[in-house]
Amino acid sequence: xxxxxQTPRHKVTEMGQEVTMxxxxxxxxxxxxxYRQTMMxxxxxLAYFRNRAPLDDSGMPKDRFSAEMPDATLxxxxxxxxxxxDSAVYFCASGWPGQGYEQYFGPGTRLTVT
Amino acid sequence: TQxxxxxxxxxxxxxxxxxxxxxxxxxxxxxxxxxxxxxGEGPVLLVTVVTGGEVKKLKRLTFxxxxxxxxxxxxxxxxxxxxxxLYLCAGMDSNYQLIWGxxxxxxxxx
Numbered sequence: 275x276x277x278x279x280q281t282p283r284h285k286v287t288e289m290g291q292e293v294t295m296x297x298x299x300x301x302x303x304x305x306x307x308x309y310r311q312t313m314m315x316x317x318x319x320l321a322y323f324r325n326r327a328p329l330d331d332s333g334m335p336k337d338r339f340s341a342e343m344p345d346a347t348l349x350x351x352x353x354x355x356x357x358x359x360d361s362a363v364y365f366c367a368s369g370w371p372g373q374g375y376e377q378y379f380g381p382g383t384r385l386t387v388t
Numbered sequence: 389t390q391x392x393x394x395x396x397x398x399x400x401x402x403x404x405x406x407x408x409x410x411x412x413x414x415x416x417x418x419x420x421x422x423x424x425x426x427x428g429e430g431p432v433l434l435v436t437v438v439t440g441g442e443v444k445k446l447k448r449l450t451f452x453x454x455x456x457x458x459x460x461x462x463x464x465x466x467x468x469x470x471x472x473x474l475y476l477c478a479g480m481d482s483n484y485q486l487i488w489g490x491x492x493x494x495x496x497x498x
Contacts, residue, residue: 381428
């Protein structure tokens with residue numbers, strides 16, 4: 275049963291600290307997405323990669339957020355320095371070109387910045 | 389900017405009732421996906437509709453894509469508590485990006 279995995283599932287940190295979230299996409303999927311979900315804003319696309327190349331990161335605050343894909347099995351989202359307004363659930367999703375470019379989501383990382 | 393409006397935002401009904409959730413836009417989409425999200429989990433794809441006028445059924449759930457491919461609906465027959473969750477629609481634009489609706493929070497009371 276292929277699934278997207280994310281670590282950590284929960285993270286509590288203090289303002290100013292660095293946070294790194296990791297994602298393992300489903301094997302064979304060549305597109306990886308990072309989303310942020312909050313009650314107020316809903317699901318927001320932060321960045322996405324195709325064949326490990328960043329295609330769009332316009333949804334990401336550039337000064338503090340960075341996303342990378344060091345290899346096909348790992349995507350990372352880093353926040354440095356973190357702020358209380360970054361508190362949200364961060365989802366990674368993967369997919370592949372095909373009918374509808376369907377996306378498969380991980381369980382998310384719930385981030386709380388105090 | 390393309391927008392996808394979902395309605396209602398919140399719906400609480402009794403078990404056994406029927407309901408319809410709507411997803412509307414002024415933009416044309418090449419396809420439209422419906423997801424369900426349960427608390428503490430990521431959204432799970434339910435269905436993709438591609439052709440204008442297409443109707444797909446998933447047990448008690450019926451999905452329809454508008455003829456002009458600008459809108460979609462999800463109808464649930466005889467809702468059950470297990471249907472409780474956040475339902476999200478997402479339209480695929482010409483750049484192969486998903487435009488997400490804000491979601492409909494559905495609660496089915498036993």
